[in-house]
Amino acid sequence: MYWNKLPILKAMLESIDMSLVDWSRGQFALTAMFHWIFVPLTLGLSFIVAFMHTIYVRTGDEEWMRITKFWMKLFGINFAIGVATGIILEFEFGTNWSNYSWFVGDIFGAPLAIEGILAFFLESTFVAIMFFGWNKVSKRFHLTASWLTAFGASLSAVWILVANAWMQHPVGTAFNPDTARNEMTNFWDVIFSEVAVNKFLHTISSSFLLASVFVIGVSAWFLLRKREVLFAKRSTVIASVFGVIAAVSTIVTGDSSARIVAREQPMKFAAMEALYEGQTHAPLVAIGAMRTDTTNLSYPRENFIFKIEIPNALSYMVFLTPSGFIPGITDLVFGNEEQNYMSYEERIERGAVAIQTLKELKKAKERGDEIAYDALREKFYDPIWIDQYYQHFGYGYYKGRELKELIPNVKMNFYSFHVMVVLGTHFLIFTMLVLWLSLKNRWGKHKWLLWVALITIPMPWIASQAGWVLAELGRQPWVVYELMPTLTAVSRLKPVAVQITFWIFLVTFTALFIAEIKIMLSQIKKGPGGE
Amino acid sequence: MIRVRLSLFICLKFKNPMLKRIFRFYYDGFRKMTWGRKLWGIILLKLFIMFAILRLFFFPDLLKRDFNSDEERASHVLEQITNP
Numbered sequence: 203m204y205w206n207k208l209p210i211l212k213a214m215l216e217s218i219d220m221s222l223v224d225w226s227r228g229q230f231a232l233t234a235m236f237h238w239i240f241v242p243l244t245l246g247l248s249f250i251v252a253f254m255h256t257i258y259v260r261t262g263d264e265e266w267m268r269i270t271k272f273w274m275k276l277f278g279i280n281f282a283i284g285v286a287t288g289i290i291l292e293f294e295f296g297t298n299w300s301n302y303s304w305f306v307g308d309i310f311g312a313p314l315a316i317e318g319i320l321a322f323f324l325e326s327t328f329v330a331i332m333f334f335g336w337n338k339v340s341k342r343f344h345l346t347a348s349w350l351t352a353f354g355a356s357l358s359a360v361w362i363l364v365a366n367a368w369m370q371h372p373v374g375t376a377f378n379p380d381t382a383r384n385e386m387t388n389f390w391d392v393i394f395s396e397v398a399v400n401k402f403l404h405t406i407s408s409s410f411l412l413a414s415v416f417v418i419g420v421s422a423w424f425l426l427r428k429r430e431v432l433f434a435k436r437s438t439v440i441a442s443v444f445g446v447i448a449a450v451s452t453i454v455t456g457d458s459s460a461r462i463v464a465r466e467q468p469m470k471f472a473a474m475e476a477l478y479e480g481q482t483h484a485p486l487v488a489i490g491a492m493r494t495d496t497t498n499l500s501y502p503r504e505n506f507i508f509k510i511e512i513p514n515a516l517s518y519m520v521f522l523t524p525s526g527f528i529p530g531i532t533d534l535v536f537g538n539e540e541q542n543y544m545s546y547e548e549r550i551e552r553g554a555v556a557i558q559t560l561k562e563l564k565k566a567k568e569r570g571d572e573i574a575y576d577a578l579r580e581k582f583y584d585p586i587w588i589d590q591y592y593q594h595f596g597y598g599y600y601k602g603r604e605l606k607e608l609i610p611n612v613k614m615n616f617y618s619f620h621v622m623v624v625l626g627t628h629f630l631i632f633t634m635l636v637l638w639l640s641l642k643n644r645w646g647k648h649k650w651l652l653w654v655a656l657i658t659i660p661m662p663w664i665a666s667q668a669g670w671v672l673a674e675l676g677r678q679p680w681v682v683y684e685l686m687p688t689l690t691a692v693s694r695l696k697p698v699a700v701q702i703t704f705w706i707f708l709v710t711f712t713a714l715f716i717a718e719i720k721i722m723l724s725q726i727k728k729g730p731g732g733e
Numbered sequence: 734m735i736r737v738r739l740s741l742f743i744c745l746k747f748k749n750p751m752l753k754r755i756f757r758f759y760y761d762g763f764r765k766m767t768w769g770r771k772l773w774g775i776i777l778l779k780l781f782i783m784f785a786i787l788r789l790f791f792f793p794d795l796l797k798r799d800f801n802s803d804e805e806r807a808s809h810v811l812e813q814i815t816n817p
């Protein structure tokens with residue numbers, strides 16, 4: 203076998219310091235999660251502000267102007283503090299994940315460049331007009347700027363989500379073995395892949411939901427204090443209409459996300475439901491508590507302390523029929539011939555062949571052996587060889603390592619998925635109730651409900667972060683799905699260098715977060731009348 | 734005082750009335766800003782920390798820094814991903 207010729211590869215793999223990969227991942231997770239505190243509020247609040255602004259322009263009612271100005275101010279605070287925090291992720295790509303950056307080259311480069319340019323124009327033009335434009339430009343032009351800010355923000359989210367979707371499900375590209383880069387073969391396949399479209403819709407609607415809950419909650423504070431009652435009630439109506447629509451759309455797109463995950467990333471799906479053994483008529487665990495050791499493959503069934511299941515629901519969710527077979531973790535790791543799942547052992551062998559072929563190609567090129575080089579190169583463009591070997595490329599790195607390294611953290615996936623779903627259900631019921639009571643002019647009469655609204659404010663952030671935890675931890679160990687694992691993607695730096703920046707980020711971001719909360723609270727306390 | 738002079742100077746420089754109006758729009762906006770000032774302070778400080786400190790000292794683009802051509806970069810990455 204090829205593998206026998208690779209003792210150096212094996213030795214090197216074993217000697218990789220896992221703490222470097224862990225620190226690099228931790229650093230990336232920290233920056234991404236902090237960045238994601240600001241982004242969804244910007245995405246959602248910009249639309250709510252644009253709606254309020256529209257009502258003001260249409261009715262000419264000064265109260266709507268005050269309402270618009272107040273929420274615009276909170277939008278501004280969040281925007282200013284959050285803006286550019288995402289650029290740090292780009293720094294990290296170049297420094298900490300340089301192999302990965304090179305490998306994905308085109309796919310990431312183009313979307314991020316577009317996003318950068320778009321964000322720049324957005325900030326310098328539309329946002330400026332939105333804030334400075336009162337009584338300076340025509341009402342219609344001003345309103346247009348508010349809408350363009352909202353659309354621009356969502357549009358700039360498109361690209362980064364497309365890039366993420368490609369990493370989860372690499373399509374529309376071909377690997378060039380000379381340059382070691384993936385090159386785009388079909389732009390439309392990349393941006394309109396089912397994963398990308400669904401990811402965008404789920405992210406955007408959950409962000410709209412987050413902003414609605416924020417507006418309802420802050421307004422509830424005014425109602426509890428019996429301040430600015432008209433302002434608070436009107437804000438609540440807008441936010442609850444927006445919220446109900448967003449909640450329904452979040453659940454619908456979440457449901458289709460799950461179906462797509464089941465098809466494209468069966469390991470993530472098995473992990474998020476903690477399904478160890480595949481089955482037809484698979485039940486859905488509604489809630490449950492798991493035991494500690496979840497990666498122990500020899501005790502696949504004993505993983506719950508307790509659980510409440512909905513019979514057949516998992517099979518039904520994926521196949522719309524209870525007889526659909528859902529593979530469990532063991533089916534995927536050890537293979538299941540009957541259901542056509544290749545074992546990881548086999549995939550590792552095939553992946554190692556692909557890696558070895560690439561290595562030999564490089565050597566042939568260096569030797570100037572054109573015949574060998576051409577023959578090896580051809581393989582990377584041969585659909586049958588790609589299907590048989592290259593498709594398993596990333597698994598090759600796990601030769602000689604423990605199989606459990608290929609299993610994501612089941613507990614984290616299970617809990618993050620369930621937290622998201624439980625909270626999603628809470629938001630739907632909550633926003634519907636608020637809307638119904640608002641329409642009957644009874645919102646604000648029950649103090650305890652106002653308290654619920656206040657307590658609910660941070661919950662969509664928890665759900666949203668949980669969503670990303672699921673999306674990103676569920677695909678581990680892959681950075682580019684089944685092609686590049688984290689341990690290959692990472693730059694070989696000294697772990698201490700990564701640790702230093704980790705702490706710098708933690709301090710900087712905590713300071714920014716405190717600033718956000720403080721400035722927001724002080725402006726909320728001043729209310730719509732304050733400057 | 735300096736601000737007013739600067740504004741006059743730039744206004745005179747912009748012969749085109751459209752450009753002049755745009756400049757005035759931004760200039761007045763920033764001048765009359767109240768709560769936004771603190772935010773601009775934060776934005777500038779943040780950009781300074783990010784670009785002047787982090788980017789410069791902690792986050793070099795490794796492949797750009799260490800290699801001169803794309804060919805060298807490709808060869809390095811190939812080496813890395815086939816000998817991880």
Ligand code: HEM
Nearest residue numbers: 401404408453456457459460623626662665666669670673
């Ligand atoms: C019943 C409700 C929900 C279901 C079934 C659901 C399902 C999912 C699934 C399966 C994923 C992973 C997608 C992937 O890995 O490609 C996901 C991700 C995500 N979810 Fe949810 N979700 C629900 C509710 C929510 C709520 C309430 C929020 C936030 C307010 C939210 C925010 C997110 C975010 C931000 C992501 C990461 C982006 C993405 O991969 O789409 N989800 N959700």
